[in-house]
Amino acid sequence: MDPRIREQAETIVDHSTDVQPGDNVVVSAPSVAEDLAVALHEAVGDRGAIPLLLGNSDRAERAFLRAVDDDEIETPTHLEACYEDSDVLIRVRSETNATEQGDVDAETQAAHTAARRPVQEVALSTRWCLTQFPSPASAQLAGMSTEAYENFVWDAVNKDWSAQRDHQARMVDILDPAEEVHIRCGEVTDVTMSVDGMETVNDHAEHNLPGGEVFTAPVVDSVAGEVLFDKPLYHKGREITGAHLVFEGGEVVEHSADRNEDLLTEVLHTDEGARRLGELGIGMNRDIDRFTYNMLFDEKMGDTVHMAIGRAYEECVGEDREANESAVHLDMIVDMSEESVIEVDGEVVQRDGRFRFEEGFEG
Amino acid sequence: MDPRIREQAETIVDHSTDVQPGDNVVVSAPSVAEDLAVALHEAVGDRGAIPLLLGNSDRAERAFLRAVDDDEIETPTHLEACYEDSDVLIRVRSETNATEQGDVDAETQAAHTAARRPVQEVALSTRWCLTQFPSPASAQLAGMSTEAYENFVWDAVNKDWSAQRDHQARMVDILDPAEEVHIRCGEVTDVTMSVDGMETVNDHAEHNLPGGEVFTAPVVDSVAGEVLFDKPLYHKGREITGAHLVFEGGEVVEHSADRNEDLLTEVLHTDEGARRLGELGIGMNRDIDRFTYNMLFDEKMGDTVHMAIGRAYEECVGEDREANESAVHLDMIVDMSEESVIEVDGEVVQRDGRFRFEEGFEG
Incomplete structure (x- = not known):
């Protein structure tokens, strides 16, 4: 062996x-x-x-x-x-x-x-x-x-998961006390959400191996704007490409996909929670250096963010906050390596895939 | 497929x-x-x-x-x-x-x-x-x-399991009301046991597929005599050959084997019930025409009997009878095709593998 x-x-x-x-x-x-x-x-x-x-x-x-x-x-x-x-x-x-x-x-x-x-x-x-x-x-x-x-x-x-944990802790320190996250990418993606009162988790390979992300849950009704998930994803053996979601008051009010839109539609209709975001994740594992059509790895890449429709992880939901509940949890990825910015409470914390605590960051 | x-x-x-x-x-x-x-x-x-x-x-x-x-x-x-x-x-x-x-x-x-x-x-x-x-x-x-x-x-x-069921029912009719079974084979095997008050089950492929035997449980303390199990058996990946058991008052009081005797010893020491018989079975499936070192098939062959040390099947145990309890149930086979006889309450019901309700039987 x-x-x-x-x-x-x-x-x-x-x-x-x-x-x-x-x-x-x-x-x-x-x-x-x-x-x-x-x-x-x-x-x-x-x-x-x-x-x-x-x-x-x-x-x-x-x-x-x-x-x-x-x-x-x-x-x-x-x-x-x-x-x-x-x-x-x-x-x-x-x-x-x-x-x-x-x-x-x-x-x-x-x-x-x-x-x-x-x-x-x-x-x-x-x-x-x-x-x-x-x-x-x-x-x-x-x-x-x-x-x-x-x-x-x-x-x-x-790999050395304690070193990875320390690297990610810098982003947890930014996101955990934050109120609003604003993500822009390319010509389409422009979405805001509140993470006020939510918890940010440092995934250093406890529930996922490999680990390598920090993630939280959006306040359920706070998500507004639109997102083009420009990286393909596999769900139940079928590929969904070009998924595009429009949010109002936390709910998906419009959706489309270039391929297998019917599958996306089905997922969104699983239950009420399937039309709301349950997770915002930020990939931080730079040892994962390519997309492999496998969410367990793809979502951890250093210059990506992902959002999941459906169930929120309990550990992300603050005491006085509502947890989004659903039978599904479908992660979808945005490539943040170009023409992109993450702002937290109005401050740029990542531009074109570089975090502000990394070399090469241009505020 | x-x-x-x-x-x-x-x-x-x-x-x-x-x-x-x-x-x-x-x-x-x-x-x-x-x-x-x-x-x-x-x-x-x-x-x-x-x-x-x-x-x-x-x-x-x-x-x-x-x-x-x-x-x-x-x-x-x-x-x-x-x-x-x-x-x-x-x-x-x-x-x-x-x-x-x-x-x-x-x-x-x-x-x-x-x-x-x-x-x-x-x-x-x-x-x-x-x-x-x-x-x-x-x-x-x-x-x-x-x-x-x-x-x-x-x-x-x-195969046609209802035809097989009818064939086996003839042996059930003999064994179910019986009191004593006496089995002799070759120079060593000579064992008696009571089945008085026990139930005989017609196995036509409900719990075992293939099925093809009738089986009952001996009265726990009634087994006396000795048995040479002349067909090999696999247990936990090891072959036990030439297992020889001597019974007194239902208990195994001597044992030996040509090969892997230590494994047989371990099985017999699992618990108290492992040193007593839990099953007497009579193979009746003539479509199984060769030994394949697989008890699920071997024990069903038409000219064999098998006895299991350990746990009795509940369905075999009459209302007022004690069920032998054990963590193990190890089937062992005697080839009855030559120099052998099964007597039930003093009457020969099988000689050299032929049942008295089959052609070729010689009382």
Whole structure:
């Protein structure tokens, strides 16, 4: 086994989820990521905790979703019961065919996502971590050779997370006490939102491995303006490009996309919260040096911001603030490397991808 | 996908487990059996039930068991909670390497089995089914080509189960009202046991696919004599050959084996019930025409009997009778094709593998 796989497992079990003796741990991994599942079982056993492996097959899920009637899709309460008795949930993503669910109806996908919402809520109450295993199909999605992609993933994953945490703390210090954020990019994107009373989180690879962003939640009804998400995104095996959202009073009032607009429409109609922003994130991981069509990495890039429609993370929501609730959480990215600026309470904190605490910043 | 895989899935979902709309269904399958997992998800979805896929990796389990300290192995209560909320449990066996767990300590295996006992009890309270998917390594274990083994498995699995049920009912009619069973074979095996007040079950592929046996539970303290199990058996990836057990008052008082005797010793020491018989089974499936080192098939062969040390099946135990309880249930086979006789209440019902209701029987 590649020693970098065991290193990734150790990072997950120690740094990300702090596995303790007696913990009930769920490892959810597709078969193509079996090596990492094996390394995780070894690491979990070494720490005296109890693992359980979930299968997580896109092919099996597709077969179920194409066979079932939408109105028969119910919450998998047996999975919910399992999560309720779990301390740690490790979810490994890895593609065998990134478009495996490309022929599942968007409406069925939305019904499935909505039915799983209670399970997702329980999952978020555990010490959870989402990570990536580099498979050939994941490399193909990134447009890279398998070996180059393996290097990319393990370089991004197996690194000095305390140094990364310190770098990001400088942006947390700016954003956490702030009231208003104003983001402009290119000719279209011009959006403002309040983050007053919200909490800014320093993601140094606890819930996401790789980590490398700071993120918060907008005040629910404060978002106004429009955003062109100029980086493509994959959702349920389909690519949405050129997503354009117009916000009024926090709600999406107009939307369009160059490709798979119907899927975007379905997501926005999942529930009321799906039409509001649940997250504003700022990518700060400069070791992620290219887009790979994988949100777990793309959203961490140093000269990007991302916004997610749907569910807000509880940890971002201040005590007296409303949390946006939804069955969905769909991240969408804006490339901030050119013709762009982030202002916080009227002060420029990033221009063309450079933070004001980095070399090369031009206020 | 081979159409016989979908046929197997339909048999499991309709005949074996009677999946109904809204049922919570667990599919436990190793990655090499993904095709059957996919077909099962399709069949489960078609019937409006809710599937959950468990991974079931021998490699991952081995890694855990080699890393953990024996005294830290605890019951996986998250899995137990999952099963408690499940209606149907479908377990697919298929080998990637049948000796994957060959370097796990027998004591560790026994501790693991004991810790999982409460989970096993919950599993047995569901509508459960154990089946086999034909992988190359499973074929290797059987000493067959992959294609020949595929034919063997699907011929045994996809058949007319109502005709098989009627054939077996003739033996149930003999065994169910009986008091004493006396089995002799070759120069060593000569054992008597009472089945008075116990129930005889007609296995026509509900809990096992393939099915094809009738089985009951001996009265716990009635077993006396000795048995040479002349067919090899695999347990936790290791082969036990020539197992020899001597019973007095229902208990194993002497034991030996030609190979891996230490593993047999460990199993017998799992708990008190592991030293008593939990099952007497009579193989009646003449479509299974060869040993394949796989108990799910071997124990169903027409000219065999098998006895299991450990847990009795609840359905076999009469109302006023004691059920043998144990964390283990290890089936062991005697070849009855030559120099053998089964007597029930003093009457010969099988000689040299032929039942008295079959052609060729010589009283």
